[in-house]
Amino acid sequence: MKKIDGWVTAPQGFLAAGVKAGIKASGNHDVAVIYSTVPAATGAVFTQNKMCAAPVLVSREVAQEAVAQAIIVNSGCANACTGEQGLLDAREMQAFAADLLGIEPQNVYVCSTGVIGHFLPMDKIKNGLADAVDVMDENEGESCAMAIQTTDTFIKRAAYEFEVGGKTSRIAGIAKGAGMIHPNMATMLTFLTTDAAIAPDVLKRAVKAAADKSFNMVVVDGDTSTNDSMIVLANGLAENEIIFSEEHPDYPAFFEALVTCAQDLAKLIARDGEGATKFLEVNVVGAATWKDAKAAAMAIAKSPLVKTAFFGEDPNWGRIVCAAGYSGAVMNADKVNLSIGGVRLVENGMNCNIPLTSLTDIMSEHDITMTIDMAAGNECATVWTCDFSYEYVKINGEYHT
Secondary structure (H helix, E strand, C coil): CEECCCCCCCCCCEEEEEECCCCCCCCCCCEEEEEEEEEEEEEEEECCCCCCCHHHHHHHHHHCCCEEEEEEEEEEECCCCCHHHHHHHHHHHHHHHHHHHCCCHHHEEEEEEEECCCCCCHHHHHHHHHHHHHHCECCCHHHHHHHCCCCCCCCEEEEEEEEECCEEEEEEEEEECCCCCCCCCCCCEEEEEECCCECHHHHHHHHHHHHHHCHHHECCCCCCCCCCEEEEEECCCCCCCCECCCCCCCHHHHHHHHHHHHHHHHHHHHHCCCCCCCEEEEEEEEECCHHHHHHHHHHHHHCHHHHHHHHCCCCCHHHHHHHHHHCCCCCCHHHCEEEECCEEEEECCEECCCCHHHHHHHHHCCEEEEEEECCCCCEEEEEEEECCCHHHHHHHHCCCC
C-alpha cells in the first residue's frame, strides 16, 4: 500500500464536481456531486444524535440498499430541525439529482451541512446540482472538496493505492469538519470511493469497523452533530476477485487501506479543530478493556481544562490524570504512569518532580503526544484531538451571526 496524490476521483469510474450556487453568504463553493459511472456496493454510518437532520433520514434508507451510485451535498444549510418540509426538501434534492444522472432516487445519498434550523433554498440547490452534474469529471475532485466545507480552514483528503488479488486498486476520500466534533458513529461528513470489488454486506460491516478505528476516535469539542455521515462507494472496476467475506484472503489488504485512509482524514479533522493551535494525540495503555481505554482517552481529550492547558503551553499533568480518573475506566491509581512528549512526569501515581521548564520546548510544539498507563490490563486506545483557544470561543460565539 502506498499513499498517492489524489482526490475522490482517483479510483476508476468516479466523477465529481463542486460549484457556487449562492447558498453561502461568502459566495464560496456550496453544492457538490460524487458519481460512480457504474452501480457501486455501499456502506455508511450516521450520527446517533436523536435530533438527526432530514438528509440523514433519507440517506439511512439508501444505506440499506445493496448498491448506490451518487452522493449529493450542500453546505451552508444543515436542513436540520426543519420538520416535514425539511424531509420533503431532502427527498426533492434526491429525486432531482437522480433525474439529472439517469439513475434511481434510492441510489442517491443526500447530505447537508451548515446552520441548523433553516430551510434549504431549493431553487439554488437545484441550479447548483444541475451545474455540478454538467461539469463533473475526473479532474474536479478539488472543487468537490471545497464545496462540502463550512468553518474548515483547509481541504481534507487522502488517497492510497493497494493490491487486491493481483490487481491494483485505489481508495480515496474527502472530509469536512472542524467544530461540533464528537462522532458517535462516523464523522462530520466523510466520503470515500474505491474501485475494489467487495460484496455489499461485507463492505457495510467493514465501514462500521473502520469508523470505530478512525472517526469514532477523534474529538474537538464533545458535541455530536445532527448531520454526521460517513459514506463509502466501491464500484469494483479494479476487477479483482470479489471479496465475499472477512475470511477472503484479500480482505485484510482492503480493510487496512480503508482504515488507513479513514484515519488520515480523522486526524486532519482534529488538526483543523476550530481555533486549534495544537494537535494532540492521547494514548491510553494498560487498560482493563478496550472500552475502558477509549473512555479514559476520550475523557482526557474532551476535558476543557486539559485542552486549555495545552493552549497555554502549561504542562499541568494533574488535569490529565484527573480526567482519566473520572472516566469510569478501571485504574490502579498507585501504579499509574504518565508521559508528555516522551518525558515521564508521573510514575506509580506520584510526581516525578521533573522541572516543568524542561517541557518548554515540547509544549511549544504543534504536535504533542501524551501517554497514560492505567496499570489495569493490556488494552490500549488512541484518540486525536486539539486544544481550546480564544479563537474557538470567537468562532462559535459568532457562528450564527
